[in-house]
Every structure is written in structure tokens, then in C-alpha cells.
Amino acid sequence: MAQVLEFKLPDLGEGLTEAEIVRWLVAVGDVVAIDQPVVEVETAKAMVEVPCPYGGVVTARYGEEGTELPVGAPLLTVAVGGTGAPEELTEAAPEAAPKATAADAVSSEYSGNVLVGYGTAGPVARRRRVQRENPAVAQAPVAAPAPAVARTPVAVKAPEPVAAPVAGHDGPVPVISPLVRKLARDRGIDLREVRGSGPEGLILRADVELALAALEQSAAAAAAAPAVAAPVAAPAPAVAGERIPLRxxxxxxxxxxxxxxxxxxxxxxxxxxxxxxxxxxxxxxxxxxxxxxxxxxxxxxxxxxxxxxxxxxxxxxxxxxxxxxxxxxxxxxxxxxxxxxxxxxxxxxxxxxxxxxxxxxxxxxxxxxxxxxxxxxxxxxxxxxxxxxxxxxxxxxxxxxxxxxxxxxxxxxxxxxxxxxxxxxxxxxxxxxxxxxxxxxxxxxxxxxxxxxxxxxxxxxxxxxxxx
CATH class of the missing domain: 3.30.559.10 (Chloramphenicol acetyltransferase-like domain)
Known part of the structure; x- marks a missing residue:
């Protein structure tokens, strides 16, 4: 029986609280040795290779190249022991992550306890992460995108998509991290209208993406409808010029x-x-x-x-x-x-x-x-x-x-x-x-x-x- 261990972004030096993923050195399904470099990250000080303290089969990566992660956020999971067969990884995956409370999830941006939303396969990988941390969520198969390179398959179940728009509510909105809140703000999503699938109604990144997909479908349907007679004012054009993030x-x-x-x-x-x-x-x-x-x-x-x-x-x-x-x-x-x-x-x-x-x-x-x-x-x-x-x-x-x-x-x-x-x-x-x-x-x-x-x-x- 393989045991799935989670490797988090370690403290990389004095005063460094985050790092940007520059290049992954391993892929899901690869076999890694103890202390083998698995990812190259750029901090505010330097570019360094991060070694993994575990040896085994890589079962998941969290964060695409160009993503910034705080210290303590999950980098990848490794199946240690066993034969590395797909059925062993499937059985081990639900046991790898401990159950989380809403308070744990809210602080995960900095503690790295439950951080959700950095899956390398987009919404599918994120839903897998949600399913492991929230067993109560209804499970249904979700088609994953075809990998660019043939790797050892890892069978993982994923949750049924949750209907995003719901009746609004008052009071503070529980969101898993500031990054998710920023995503909603940048894409015009009202978090008060989103149903959270996390513990105690916590809004996860997957919830915001589902709400965004529903909004885009509505916009597409409206565009296909017959045009009305009254002219609609065009939105103000964005300020011209290249925007380069200061990071x-x-x-x-x-x-x-x-x-x-x-x-x-x-x-x-x-x-x-x-x-x-x-x-x-x-x-x-x-x-x-x-x-x-x-x-x-x-x-x-x-x-x-x-x-x-x-x-x-x-x-x-x-x-x-x-x-x-x-x-x-x-x-x-x-x-x-x-x-x-x-x-x-x-x-x-x-x-x-x-x-x-x-x-x-x-x-x-x-x-x-x-x-x-x-x-x-x-x-x-x-x-x-x-x-x-x-x-x-x-x-x-x-x-x-x-x-x-x-x-x-x-x-x-x-x-x-x-x-x-x-x-x-x-x-x-x-x-x-x-x-x-x-x-x-x-x-x-x-x-x-x-x-x-x-x-x-x-x-x-x-x-x-x-x-x-």
C-alpha cells in the first residue's frame, strides 16, 4: 500500500515569503529520488532548485509555471512505498489529506494547510483537490485533458460540478484565499452570489470558476439572441500599453x-x-x-x-x-x-x-x-x-x-x-x-x-x- 505524502514550498531564506514557479523538473507519474530537485523557483533574492525530501511516484503538482506560491503552500504529492500501481495511488489519495475546518482553510494562504486552486490541470485538478479534502461533496467522473506526454495514469474521482449562482446572502463571505477573492473581483463575480462547496460553505477556487463558466454561457446565449432596437453603449476602451507585473x-x-x-x-x-x-x-x-x-x-x-x-x-x-x-x-x-x-x-x-x-x-x-x-x-x-x-x-x-x-x-x-x-x-x-x-x-x-x-x-x- 502506497502512502501519499504532501511536499510544501519550504522556507527558502531570510525574509522570503513567496516564490514564483519558473520550471517544473518532474511531471505527474515520474519517479523521484530523495533530495532530487523537482522544481525551479524564483524568489525575490535568486533562482533556486527545490529538492523533494521524499522518494516515490509524483501523483500531483500544484501550480503552473508563472504561478506565485506562498511559503508553506503545497508543491506536489508523492506516493511513497508500494508498487506505484495506479490502483494503489487511487486508494491512497483520499487518505493523504487530513480533514480541514473552515478556519484552517481561510488561513491556508499562509500556513499551507489546505491550499486549493493551484492544480496543474486547471479546474479538473482543482476539483480533485476539493474532493480529497471534502468527502461529502457528490462524486462524479470528470474528463481530464489528454496529457501531452504519456505518463503512468492516476485514477482519481472528482466531484459533481456545483451550481454557481445562488440567492445572495448578507454578512462576510468566507473565501479560501485572497487569490480566489482577487480572481472573482477581476472577472466581475459577486462572491455573495456563489455557493461554496468547502467546509461550512467556504468558497473555493473551483466554485468561482464554475460561476465564471455559467456567466460566460449566459453571455454567449445573450449574444445569440436577436438584437434589440435600442443602441447599447460600448464599454470604455482599456488603457493602451503593455502591463508588466511588478513581482x-x-x-x-x-x-x-x-x-x-x-x-x-x-x-x-x-x-x-x-x-x-x-x-x-x-x-x-x-x-x-x-x-x-x-x-x-x-x-x-x-x-x-x-x-x-x-x-x-x-x-x-x-x-x-x-x-x-x-x-x-x-x-x-x-x-x-x-x-x-x-x-x-x-x-x-x-x-x-x-x-x-x-x-x-x-x-x-x-x-x-x-x-x-x-x-x-x-x-x-x-x-x-x-x-x-x-x-x-x-x-x-x-x-x-x-x-x-x-x-x-x-x-x-x-x-x-x-x-x-x-x-x-x-x-x-x-x-x-x-x-x-x-x-x-x-x-x-x-x-x-x-x-x-x-x-x-x-x-x-x-x-x-x-x-x-
């Missing part, structure tokens, strides 16, 4: 930048610096043999030493306690543009790393960002950000502080420019540096001192010899 990584970036602008009173100062000597020093390092040193690594070393002299900028503000918290270590974030959008990987303990170690870590994190394999640990814990926007061919910028940090150093492109060097006009390699900082943690004098020290190190790398 996943793009939504997380939007939320974080909005919070930064709302909470942080920032200011920006900038200075031009002659980077000729820094470029010459890097060239000499790389000509001496050994692993190549990146320019970003040298700038990171400069930032780390500047933060040791001006620790006010390596801090955060505890708004609840009304305190500035100076942080003991420098965890350096750097802005990286990827096909999925802007991410900020973090080099841990950047202040104690050599230029060679920094180069290796920057390369590793950059490649992971491009492949979409950064972990939540790679994207959290930063205390200061280095933004090399010069790679986009621009000279300057006033970047937004990466909340909850206190400052960000921006580096423009390094290009030949006329410059007065040793009293004479010469062509030098010039870069613009900008510092955006939280004005709560320090005043302009401190910020200016930090930026001037960074510029001095860029112009005369020998200044760093005092810190070795």
Missing part, C-alpha cells in the same frame, strides 16, 4: 528602492580623480605574474581602508530604537546587472581579504548572478555597496542607498581627459567618484573626508602602503 526580482527591487527613498534622507557628493597611477599599478601587478587582479578588487580594497578610517559609513540605523549601529565587519555589496535584472551580491569580510581573494570572489559571484544561481546568503548581509556604473559608459550618477546600509560609492568610467598634472596640462585617465550617504549617520564633513580619502588612494595608490 519576483523586479518587484523586490522596486520595493527596496521605494523603501530607501521613503526612509533614508540621502545626500550625494562627488569628485573627479586622476586614476592614471592606479591603472599603472594594476598593470604592474598583472605583469609580475600570478592570478590577474581586477580593477574592482583594487577599488574594494580602497573602500575597506576608507571605511576603517570613517566607520560612520559602515553602519545602519535602528529606527525603532533611534540608534545608529556601527558594524564591526565590512561586507561589501556590488551592483551586478543580469538578464533577470539588478542584483547586489555580497563579498563577506571584504576588509580582511587580499586583492587576489577579492578578485576571485567577485568573479564567482558575478558568474553565479549571470546564471541565476545566487543563494540567499550571497545576497544578504551587506554593510556598504560599491556601484561600478562606469561599465555602462556613463561618467556619473546619484545612486540610491541600498537599504538598510548607510552609504554607496559610485564609480564612473575611466577615460582620457585633459588634466593639470604637476603644473602642466596633460592627458590623464580620469574617473568621477560619487558618494551617496544617509545623512542621519553623519554630516557632510565626514562624507567628504571619506570620498577625499578614496580619491587620494586612486590618485596615489602608495597611500595604501601605510595600512599594510
Amino acid at each position: 519576483g526580482l523586479r518587484g523586490a527591487v522596486a520595493d527596496k528602492l521605494s523603501r530607501s527613498r521613503t526612509e533614508i534622507p540621502d545626500a550625494t557628493c562627488w569628485v573627479d580623480a586622476d586614476a592614471t597611477e592606479l591603472m599603472a599599478a594594476r598593470r604592474a601587478m598583472n605583469e609580475a605574474g600570478g592570478p590577474k587582479i581586477s580593477l574592482l578588487a583594487l577599488l574594494a580594497r580602497i573602500c575597506a581602508h576608507a571605511l576603517a578610517r570613517f566607520p560612520e559609513l559602515n553602519s545602519t540605523v535602528d529606527t525603532a530604537a533611534r540608534e545608529i549601529v556601527r558594524l564591526p565587519a565590512v561586507h561589501l555589496g556590488f551592483a551586478a546587472q543580469t538578464p533577470r535584472g539588478l542584483v547586489v551580491p555580497v563579498v563577506k569580510d571584504a576588509g580582511t581579504r587580499t586583492a587576489e581573494s577579492l578578485t576571485e570572489e567577485f568573479a564567482r559571484l558575478t558568474e553565479s548572478a549571470r546564471q541565476g544561481t545566487l543563494t540567499p546568503a550571497d545576497l544578504t548581509g551587506g554593510t556598504f555597496t560599491l556601484n561600478n556604473y562606469g561599465v555602462f559608459g556613463v561618467d556619473g550618477s546619484t545612486p540610491i542607498v541600498n537599504h538598510p546600509e548607510a552609504a554607496m560609492l559610485g564609480v564612473g568610467r575611466i577615460i582620457p581627459k585633459p588634466w593639470v598634472h604637476q603644473g602642466e596640462l596633460a592627458v590623464r585617465q580620469v574617473v568621477q567618484l560619487s558618494l551617496t550617504f544617509d545623512h542621519r549617520v553623519c554630516d557632510g564633513g565626514t562624507a567628504g573626508g571619506f570620498l577625499r580619502y578614496v580619491a587620494d588612494c586612486v590618485e596615489q595608490p602608495a597611500v595604501l602602503l601605510r595600512t599594510l
